[in-house]
Amino acid sequence: MSLKPSVNKNDHTQGNENADLVIVEYGDYQCPYCGAAYPVLKELMREFGSQVQFVFRNFPLSEMHPYAKPAAIAAEAANLQGKFWEMHDAIYENQQNLNELYLFELAEAIGLDISQFKEDIQKAELEEKVDSDFESGVISGVNGTPSFFINDKKFNGGATDLLQLIRENTN
Template sequence: MSTLKPPVSDTDQQTGNLHAGITLVEYGDYQCPHCGHAHPLLKRLIKEHGRSFRFVFRNFPLQESHPAAFIAALAAEAAARQGKFWEMHDIIFENQEDLHGSSFTQFAETLGLDSKTFARDWESKDLVAKVEADFESGIRSGVNGTPSFFLNGKKLNSYDGTYESLAEAISLPVQGH
């Protein structure tokens, strides 16, 4: 069975209860329609069960299939430097069908980010390296498409596109590993 490599750490983008015993990791692509479908389900999951699990998002942009996916990932990571990762993450998914280069500058303005800092971070080599490291960790972990989920480090195969399948997964008793 595929295992998450490397395990979740402080450098990961995370929300929910960081001290909960349950961690759900998503490998996602901002231009992937299936990830767009999963986004509101995950929002609801965090809203309704955010106290009982930690949610982590790792980037898995398929650049050849989705030309704006990589720069979208960079935009979210750049927003993170100003403490607005999840806000940017949401606004990108909410506008998934119409993403292009100038979208992200607009989103940064909408979120009230400092535009110069955002523009500089958005192009920084460090963030490119982070997104690439996420991608590589995905392939090493057995990600074969997006979204791919890992529950406490183990690949979750029960997600079937429904909210219930996610809610059920995080409510199962935690298996030792």
């Protein structure tokens, strides 16, 4: 399966924007497997951040994970204040405490303007962004989280396999 649409300006990216190696993760903020992948992906970016562009797309499995979508919307709201990755990281680092109220604590902890944040999380376009990420995942053949794509091709493996692969191919 290949990634549809390809990485574009609506995506959240970090690392090297001109990298030959583009990794996309479809993730769910409440998924324990995504939580376990998070430190591995942090390690990957520490080692190869200058050679890799990393993209996160929302894939909340809402039926199983009731806080996944609120968390995704909270990260999108943080993005409006230029702090998407700070919120993304804070959620994964505190995943075991996740609930709707706790998202406000995290917003405060990363220094967001809280009244702005409260307004922003109500915005329909943030939910639309999360839904459109989710739909792109479905079209791209994502059926669980985390799911990874390397240069638009689905990668059949977890974060550890991904790090291993990149280590083998960049040294």
